[in-house]
Amino acid sequence: MDEGTGGPVEQVGPISALVPAVARAHRTLAGQLLREVGLYPGQELLLMRLWAAEPRTPGELARELGVEPPTAVKAVARLEAAGFVTRERSTDDRRVVLVSLTAAGRALREPVERIWAELERRTVGDLGADDRRRLTELLSAVARNVGDVGPDPVGP
Amino acid sequence: MDEGTGGPVEQVGPISALVPAVARAHRTLAGQLLREVGLYPGQELLLMRLWAAEPRTPGELARELGVEPPTAVKAVARLEAAGFVTRERSTDDRRVVLVSLTAAGRALREPVERIWAELERRTVGDLGADDRRRLTELLSAVARNVGDVGPDPVGP
DNA sequence: GGCATTTACATAGCCGACTAACTGATAGCC
């Protein structure tokens, strides 16, 4: 656009350009690591919610992951097809679907947590504790700025 | 995971969880803003390359955007269908495709640059210049860590 | 010159994300 003062042209929207680029590369890396357990990036986040509490409804999962309901429904359907979760209609309220883990789904917990530790290790690289904390704060600020209600932390 | 010291359970892979969440919300916001000119998020990045220099090949565009060739090919095909770019085979090397802008594609430049300024403004929110610089540095570091060769800056 | 290799693009198919629109069940309100 125009900086008007005759200086060198600035890179456009530096942070807006960086965010998608970083996310793409991060997702690709996650995909490479997750492939060895048969998951695609994103699916592990849904499973984490189930490891934390079970059963869950697609609606809850969507809210907690910060995605729209159809996204969660599709992910659940694929995880069901892959044999990691089951679905059943609630008898209390027949609109509600209850998603539960299978034995195979539970068995994924340890390897996925190993992978996530490795992913985080590689993501932060040699950043010190200070930098990591600062980055977390700044990213959280951006998340609020762009209107993300955000995923709830998975820990208690 | 395990923190081993009996403390409260830490949120898993904080930065690895934050990056996709921020990117999703940021993309959604970009999509809302870009909709008014008939673009989907990501397409504007490709157009920016063409505004900077023309014609370009799909391969160049893919490299510069930091995506795989098929992604750029698909995007070009859609932008062509939308009437914003044209494709023609190079006569020098008939494997090469030259992507050029149409008048409609050129007309998008101003509105898109307005939108990008607005997007960046909302993304950084009330972060000061220091925070913005720091965030840019930290994100660049993460990009390198996760193996992103990254998009080249669009400015000279 | 002729054949293998590399290069540039295209295609097919998958997944995650979204919006829009539909179905079925519950809840509310006369």
Added chain:
DNA sequence: GGCTATCAGTTAGTCGGCTATGTAAATGCC
């Protein structure tokens, strides 16, 4: 009781991203 509104989940269709694979042209090497 019955009609409407709301809510949960699903379906349909699109886009961006990837991997794997295919095709055509140029290059290289003998």
